[in-house]
Amino acid sequence: MTTLTSDNAHNPVADGEKVLGPNDNAYQDPTHRAPLVVGKHNFTTITETVTDLNLRKTPRAWYIAFAISNCLLLMFLYCIYELITKGVGVWGNNNPVAWGFPIVNFVFWVGIGHAGTLISAILFLFRQNWRTSINRFAEAMTIFAVCCAGAFPALHVGRPWLAYWLFPIPNQMGMWPQFRSPLLWDVFAVNTYATVSLLFWYVGMIPDLATLRDRCKNKIGQFLYGLFSLGWTGSSRHWHRYEKAYLLLAALATPLVLSVHSVVSFDFATSQLPGWHTTIFPPYFVAGAVFGGFAMVVTLAVPARQWFGLKDFITMRHLENMNKIILATGMIVSYAYITEFFTAWYSGHHFEQFVFLNRPFGPYSWAFFTMVFCNVCAPQLFWFKKCRTSIPVMMFVAMCVNVGMWFERFVIVTTSLHRDFLPSSWDMFVPTKIDIMMFIGSFGLFFTLFLLFCRFLPMVAMAEVKNVTPQAHAHHDHDEHHEGGQH
Amino acid sequence: MVLGMPTKKPDAPSKVVALIAEFDSVDAILAAAEKVRDAGYTKWDTHSPFPVHGIDDAMGIKPTILPWLVLGGGITGLLGGLGLAWYANVFEYPFLTSGKPEFSLPANIPVIFETTVLLSAFGAVFGMLGLNRLPWHYNPLFKKKSFSRVTNDRFVVVIEAADPIFDTQRTTDLLNSLSPICVEEVED
Numbered sequence: 295m296t297t298l299t300s301d302n303a304h305n306p307v308a309d310g311e312k313v314l315g316p317n318d319n320a321y322q323d324p325t326h327r328a329p330l331v332v333g334k335h336n337f338t339t340i341t342e343t344v345t346d347l348n349l350r351k352t353p354r355a356w357y358i359a360f361a362i363s364n365c366l367l368l369m370f371l372y373c374i375y376e377l378i379t380k381g382v383g384v385w386g387n388n389n390p391v392a393w394g395f396p397i398v399n400f401v402f403w404v405g406i407g408h409a410g411t412l413i414s415a416i417l418f419l420f421r422q423n424w425r426t427s428i429n430r431f432a433e434a435m436t437i438f439a440v441c442c443a444g445a446f447p448a449l450h451v452g453r454p455w456l457a458y459w460l461f462p463i464p465n466q467m468g469m470w471p472q473f474r475s476p477l478l479w480d481v482f483a484v485n486t487y488a489t490v491s492l493l494f495w496y497v498g499m500i501p502d503l504a505t506l507r508d509r510c511k512n513k514i515g516q517f518l519y520g521l522f523s524l525g526w527t528g529s530s531r532h533w534h535r536y537e538k539a540y541l542l543l544a545a546l547a548t549p550l551v552l553s554v555h556s557v558v559s560f561d562f563a564t565s566q567l568p569g570w571h572t573t574i575f576p577p578y579f580v581a582g583a584v585f586g587g588f589a590m591v592v593t594l595a596v597p598a599r600q601w602f603g604l605k606d607f608i609t610m611r612h613l614e615n616m617n618k619i620i621l622a623t624g625m626i627v628s629y630a631y632i633t634e635f636f637t638a639w640y641s642g643h644h645f646e647q648f649v650f651l652n653r654p655f656g657p658y659s660w661a662f663f664t665m666v667f668c669n670v671c672a673p674q675l676f677w678f679k680k681c682r683t684s685i686p687v688m689m690f691v692a693m694c695v696n697v698g699m700w701f702e703r704f705v706i707v708t709t710s711l712h713r714d715f716l717p718s719s720w721d722m723f724v725p726t727k728i729d730i731m732m733f734i735g736s737f738g739l740f741f742t743l744f745l746l747f748c749r750f751l752p753m754v755a756m757a758e759v760k761n762v763t764p765q766a767h768a769h770h771d772h773d774e775h776h777e778g779g780q781h
Numbered sequence: 782m783v784l785g786m787p788t789k790k791p792d793a794p795s796k797v798v799a800l801i802a803e804f805d806s807v808d809a810i811l812a813a814a815e816k817v818r819d820a821g822y823t824k825w826d827t828h829s830p831f832p833v834h835g836i837d838d839a840m841g842i843k844p845t846i847l848p849w850l851v852l853g854g855g856i857t858g859l860l861g862g863l864g865l866a867w868y869a870n871v872f873e874y875p876f877l878t879s880g881k882p883e884f885s886l887p888a889n890i891p892v893i894f895e896t897t898v899l900l901s902a903f904g905a906v907f908g909m910l911g912l913n914r915l916p917w918h919y920n921p922l923f924k925k926k927s928f929s930r931v932t933n934d935r936f937v938v939v940i941e942a943a944d945p946i947f948d949t950q951r952t953t954d955l956l957n958s959l960s961p962i963c964v965e966e967v968e969d
Contacts, residue, residue, distance in 0.1 A: 472876075501830070530832070536909060766833070
């Protein structure tokens, strides 16, 4: 069987034109497309590398990580218990800053999800085949991030056992939700997003679950993988409809992902509050979401490829591509920050100008400058190829962006609310212990779900990766594409 | 199981539901599919670990009606969302808020958009599963050793006994002429 790097005559690495590592596919040679997967892989080794992660004995490190994230999850559940038994007074939310941490956390988490859908849907439509190695776990990240996001507004309603009031369900009070309110739009947007993302993820996973079903040796595994693979046989007639369904889902998820953070931004933009009431919010929020989401994908991908031995699949080129997207969206976000200040100045509006002076020079200036450093300054390192392909640098920038994007939402929510039109109603927002524990605890929920995913579900979309290898292309009529895996 | 030749079971020939031939490359499966198509079979299929480029032409698969189901889902979602907003805020529970009209299209577009996308996605997923007759809880093919690697690295051709021109001997000869790794009978 041929391997992905078999065509050495056209491989600049093998030719010694570039002195790079043996598995380096991040070279810039416009005459040769870089391979998507490095190392000597064929269909069999792709299957074995990916399924062994699920079928081997559970490593001890997994138990340790799982125990830590479970502790954080327990802390999250304890905070919810405190909240429900004592009331929303356990939070630092006060009268001017009624939204506080819960909404900051909600926007933070829902934004992170966007990178997963961008990778799975938008890059699919643009035929960016490098997505195949990272789409599965980026989509998983989306779903788990949306789970964390959904918890916060549901708890923020104060009486979460009445959260079903948000939905248009016939009830004994004869009341219906108000469809003219952006908060209701948000309910529809986030729930649709969660549902469609879950379907997209699951449909993509059916063939790989069938692979696990056929390779699993233990009875429980065979039963469960068999149940969820729905009797998939890899029939070409099935694949035909499956590929059409996948394409249509990608086409539907693309406008959906753009709409979700736009609708989230309507929660702010349709209010009358200076600092929120602005038309730039929808594109600004979407760019910020993709920015923050990709930072989270890099944060997860770097350790995952190390610990799970997936360096052949998640290559340096994948990481570099993601870093380029971080740089591009980071520049859009920076531009949006500047535009906000310009608009405030140019509007000649007294209150608007005050809010934007209050951000860098008011009591929350430390949060503002943290945000500027993390979101505007740190990504500038990615102009340099050395930085884009250096693991420590990209982890540093990704962590900065994770922090910075949380602070962006904190700045938007808190600084706009804490000093509104009347100085007599001004107040400072100070988070309580429960606020902070709840935010950290939500990472427990996220990582618990993510670790379960890593242990039991295929982390790399095997069928899709096989599809972009050279062996997947017929040779008799595609000789010139023999370098394959490079489309 | 005998490589190259099917095991003969003269006492129970009626139980054979299909013949299965195993291949190990994309080229082989494409060539085999063309031959089986040209031989005039209709109830047959190929199975592969990933969608093979060009297999639709090689097998003569017609385009699926799935996009129409998605369109149907989308239109249902659009009208459903519109109807839900109107029913809730105009018909069943009208109330005045911020001097806004009871019904205006711009204010309802986000919800209508979301319901349209949601039901289109349901159309795509459940339509695909329905057309593929999934979930399928029992399939005699899974009993076969040569079928167990079809989700890994092998490709198979399956010709059903229910095909009008199926004949155990002649179909076996056809499959053997395609130089497979092995040909097997599938009993139910």
